[in-house]
Amino acid sequence: MPSSPREKKTRLILDVAIKLFSQKGYAATTMDDVAKTAGISKGLSYFYFKNKEDLYMAVTKKAFDELKGVFREIFKQKGRNGLEMLTDLASSYISFAHSNSMYNDAILNFMGIMQQYTQEENHGQIHPLILESEHFKKLLDIHHDCGKLGIQMVSQGIKDGSIRPELQPEVTFYTVWSMIIGYERLTGPVAYEDKDIKIHLDNWKPGFIKLLQDMLKGTIQAQKPQVVQASLF
Amino acid sequence: MPSSPREKKTRLILDVAIKLFSQKGYAATTMDDVAKTAGISKGLSYFYFKNKEDLYMAVTKKAFDELKGVFREIFKQKGRNGLEMLTDLASSYISFAHSNSMYNDAILNFMGIMQQYTQEENHGQIHPLILESEHFKKLLDIHHDCGKLGIQMVSQGIKDGSIRPELQPEVTFYTVWSMIIGYERLTGPVAYEDKDIKIHLDNWKPGFIKLLQDMLKGTIQAQKPQVVQASLF
């Protein structure tokens, strides 16, 4: 890791951006702000990053790098079946999103852009500079890598019998992923008291995880989970 | 419905905003744009709406009104069990979001704001003018109404035996709601071709719905669904 002076300064700006976005949010953070905090002129920021969105995409890439790390960490641990992996994934993502809500926002934002990107009719709504961003292209790949890892977890679960066999791994994973993403969007707002119906959702998570597991185990309780790797212990 | 001249002009601006936001997106639509298209001066827009975000909140309220309509429509139909209602809800929301992606964006955006709103540490990140917006307060209520209707659907399903009885309606509904919200965020991006793993998700929806139903029916297949109301036909 030689880390050229150029890379160093890029990182400096990036770190400042991460800090400020976390503190004040993306919209409320100005480019003057970033430059000032980094101790450089505003113009120089635009030498290292094409524009504000490009900087945000760089931050988003950082977020996805960490997310992919979570996926890989879970996947590489031995002695656990697919169901346990996916349970862990849900749990870990929730922790991840809570400990770093700015990263979560960035990920969700990117998914929104991707959605428009894949819908012809709304293609033009995306700021053209985003699509040119090098980071954006990389992000498409990283996102896809996460998907592949998740699908492999489901496949693993089907093999080891912890997940019911008739499911299609791709469909199943993305359904699980939907749940997780959606949970994060709702997890705060739902804790809203009411007179008519008592909503006790301070601890919604266990019920959520339970439902997720039941969905994966399925209606047929026939086959017993057989751990593929007893391994190591 | 007297519809005073003031209400009329408010509606006019709102309709123009809906049209422009749908065409160009919220960010790319300027207030000059809105005013010009509505045939009024820009300053007048600020007489009817506090600011741009307030206008967006008004648009978001329209979106939630329609959404609540979907919830109520499904709930009031007789002769259907809870599971069918929730299945229909998922299906209808997906259609709703596809036919009007701007409304979907507005709803998702609002959920993001709510999330920050309920997290003390990020409270300050919300633009203070949003919280002052009359529409924002109303939105909190409408969102809650939707939640109540959804919870009642689950309760109904437990009563009529179409949903497994040990579930907590609140937790279950919000888990279902998470799935739906998450699905919409992912539904485009996922259709991404790959060499290693073939992902055929052009028609992910049926699998998604199937998993949702299985989750609700649960592992115990014992009791047969008994339709509560045969009614009317």
Added chain:
DNA sequence: ATAATTTATTGACCGCTGTTTAATATATTT
């Protein structure tokens, strides 16, 4: 070593856009 060229860096400036405001016209009430 020195010239030439590429890479960093600055600060001033531009234009757009959300927002405000003073002035004014129109409608409503007294």
Added chain:
DNA sequence: AAATATATTAAACAGCGGTCAATAAATTAT
């Protein structure tokens, strides 16, 4: 008809993203 409240406008303001010409620093070539 006066007084008051409601609409409406045009101009101006301020902040921010983004650009650019000038220049300094570093690197390469001669």
